[in-house]
Structures are given as C-alpha cells and as structure tokens.
Amino acid sequence: MTDQQQKKILLAHGGGGSLTSALIDKHIVPRFGNDKLCQLTDAAEITLDSRTVCFTTDSFVVKPLFFNGGDIGKLAICGTVNDLAVAGAKPVALSLSLIIEEGLDFELFEKILQSAADTVNAAGIEIVTGDTKVVESGAADGIFINTAGIGTKPKSGNLSFNKIKPGDKIIINGTLGDHGMTIISQREGIKFDSPLKSDCACLNGLIADIMAVSPDIKFMRDPTRGGVAATLNEIATASNCSIELRETDLPINPTVRAAAEMLGFDLLDIANEGKVVIVAGAGSADAIVSACKKHPLGKDACILGTVLDGEDDPIVELVTKIGGRRIVQMPYGRELPRIC
Numbered sequence: 102m103t104d105q106q107q108k109k110i111l112l113a114h115g116g117g118g119s120l121t122s123a124l125i126d127k128h129i130v131p132r133f134g135n136d137k138l139c140q141l142t143d144a145a146e147i148t149l150d151s152r153t154v155c156f157t158t159d160s161f162v163v164k165p166l167f168f169n170g171g172d173i174g175k176l177a178i179c180g181t182v183n184d185l186a187v188a189g190a191k192p193v194a195l196s197l198s199l200i201i202e203e204g205l206d207f208e209l210f211e212k213i214l215q216s217a218a219d220t221v222n223a224a225g226i227e228i229v230t231g232d233t234k235v236v237e238s239g240a241a242d243g244i245f246i247n248t249a250g251i252g253t254k255p256k257s258g259n260l261s262f263n264k265i266k267p268g269d270k271i272i273i274n275g276t277l278g279d280h281g282m283t284i285i286s287q288r289e290g291i292k293f294d295s296p297l298k299s300d301c302a303c304l305n306g307l308i309a310d311i312m313a314v315s316p317d318i319k320f321m322r323d324p325t326r327g328g329v330a331a332t333l334n335e336i337a338t339a340s341n342c343s344i345e346l347r348e349t350d351l352p353i354n355p356t357v358r359a360a361a362e363m364l365g366f367d368l369l370d371i372a373n374e375g376k377v378v379i380v381a382g383a384g385s386a387d388a389i390v391s392a393c394k395k396h397p398l399g400k401d402a403c404i405l406g407t408v409l410d411g412e413d414d415p416i417v418e419l420v421t422k423i424g425g426r427r428i429v430q431m432p433y434g435r436e437l438p439r440i441c
Contacts, residue, residue: 115439117326117372118432143322144188146254153256155190157181158249164439166213166243168287170280170299171374173246174217176441179303179374180325181248182224186305187321187377189260189312190252195221197248198232202241213244224303226250262339264319270386271344271406272379274307274399275300276354277329278361278371284440286360295356300375307396308377314392317382324378325441327432330369330417332378333406334431337415344417346406346429369419370432372440380408 144157324332393399
C-alpha cells in the first residue's frame with residue numbers, strides 16, 4: 102500500500118476483511134473503547150434493572166438495491182435481526198432510518214418499504230422508531246438504510262469465545278456464498294442456466310430451534326462481509342484455537358461454484374446473509390444439524406470443521422480434496438464491497 106493510500110479511506114476498508122479490522126481497531130475503538138465495545142460482538146449486552154438485553158446497529162449500502170432473493174429493505178431487517186439472534190437474544194424491536202437520494206422514484210421507494218414491512222412482520226417483531234433524511238442527487242446511490250435493534254437475553258443464552266475448546270465442532274446451516282455471488286453476477290450482467298439467488302433471510306426462528314435442542318452451543322456468528330473465512334479467523338484468534346476444515350465437507354450450490362470459478366473468487370471469502378456459523382460441543386453437533394435440517398433455512402446444514410489446539414499460533418486450515426493443506430487467511434478487503 103502506498104503512502105498516499107494510507108492517508109485515505111479505501112473502498113476495501115468496508116469489505117469485512119483485515120482492512121476493516123484495522124480501521125476499527127486502530128481508529129475507532131481506541132476513541133470509544135469500553136468493556137462492551139471492545140468485545141466487538143454482533144450485539145452488545147446491556148444490563149437494565151437487572152434484565153440483560155442485547156443492542157445492535159447496522160447500515161446497508163448494497164448495490165444493486167434489488168437482487169434475486171431480496172432488496173435493501175429486506176436485507177436491512179434480516180441483517181439486524183440476525184445480529185441479535187446469533188448473540189443468543191430474542192429480537193424484540195428495531196429502528197429504521199432512511200437516507201434517500203433526491204430523484205429516487207416513489208415506486209421504488211415504496212417497494213423497498215413494503216419489503217422491509219413484510220420481512221419484519223414475518224419475523225414477529227416491530228419497527229418502533231426511525232428517521233428520514235434526503236440528500237442531494239448523487240450523494241446516496243438511491244437509498245441507504247440504518248437499522249438498530251434490541252432483544253431480550255435468556256439466562257441460558259450466554260455465548261462467548263472463551264467457551265470454545267479443542268474438540269468442538271463448527272456447524273453451518275447451508276451453502277456458502279449465495280448472497281455475494283448473486284450480487285456480483287447481477288453487477289456484471291452474468292446469467293446462468295440456474296439463476297443465482299441470495300440466501301437473505303431472518304434466522305431468529307432457526308436459531309431459537311437449535312438453542313432449544315442443545316445447551317452446549319458455545320458461540321454463533323453470521324458470516325456476512327468476509328464470509329466464512331473472516332468469521333473462522335475471528336473465532337480462531339479470539340479463542341486461541343485452530344480450526345480444521347475439509348474441502349469435501351463444504352456445502353456449495355453447483356451454480357454458485359461455477360460463478361465463483363468463472364470470476365476467480367474463493368467462496369470461503371464471499372458474504373452470506375442467511376447463514377449462521379455455530380460452534381458447539383462435539384456431543385451435541387449431530388443433534389444441532391438434525392434440528393437445522395427440520396427448518397426450511399437449514400436443509401443443507403452440515404458439520405463444517407473441528408476446533409483444534411492452537412498452541413498460541415492459531416490458524417484456520419483447509420484439507421483439500423487431494424489431501425493437501427492450505428491456510429485460510431483473513432480476507433484483505435477488496436473482494437466484494439457494497440454487498441450489504
């Protein structure tokens with residue numbers, strides 16, 4: 102990176118990889134750091150009158166605004182609901198704030214709002230507050246959305262990196278990279294015999310089912326920006342444990358695989374919007390997979406990998422189809438910006 106680039110924010114700083122981490126760790130957290138913020142979890146736990154609640158916020162700048170399987174309105178609701186759900190919370194209420202570009206067609210605006218309304222109603226929660234701003238033409242790419250959410254935290258829902266131990270299993274509820282490859286194929290105008298479709302969905306129902314099945318869930322995270330590679334590297338670093346994956350176990354839609362190979366992407370780096378990575382004790386892994394498969398959003402669930410002793414140098418490693426090994430690195434950040 103050149104000296105000039107180091108002085109400016111790059112689009113890659115929003116890609117969810119190592120540049121995003123550096124931006125947060127070096128420039129943001131030191132100015133606002135406290136015990137809750139420094140944990141960098143999907144949702145912060147706050148105690149109010151002896152009751153624990155989770156609080157999260159997210160902003161959505163996806164391009165294009167509409168894609169097969171969703172749109173920015175649906176995505177904004179799902180993203181915030183999922184951040185609460187993977188923290189072990191039951192989502193209760195959301196805010197919806199809109200930054201609208203001058204010139205946006207009312208027809209498109211209403212489609213986005215209706216999509217958000219349909220999604221929040223299906224998830225069983227409410228939009229209870231919000232804000233609206235309009236900016237000059239060219240300043241917002243149609244519309245940007247910010248959401249925040251709160252959820253109640255049951256006493257049994259304590260999830261933490263610190264609980265992860267060697268022998269635990271890594272589970273995912275379905276195929277990798279569906280959302281990111283759908284977005285990039287629409288940007289590039291690439292069509293396939295079987296159309297790509299985003300996995301954008303609210304996971305609170307699925308997560309409630311699996312938490313009811315097993316008390317031995319250690320940690321959960323939705324692998325959005327930076328994909329499974331970023332999520333597993335974050336888990337490995339925070340838990341001081343290595344993770345081993347097997348290429349033959351990776352659940353991948355054949356059309357998504359073809360798109361990734363054509364465009365030169367590693368699907369482990371690609372964003373998902375309807376997936377949850379679960380770390381659980383080995384003894385409960387099969388029960389969790391079985392519970393996932395009973396839910397419409399978990400029919401392709403599988404055990405993705407195993408937690409190993411990190412020996413103070415934790416890595417994520419993939420065993421290839423031919424028995425070789427490669428390190429799965431934290432994405433740099435340039436892969437797919439503006440996908441959520």
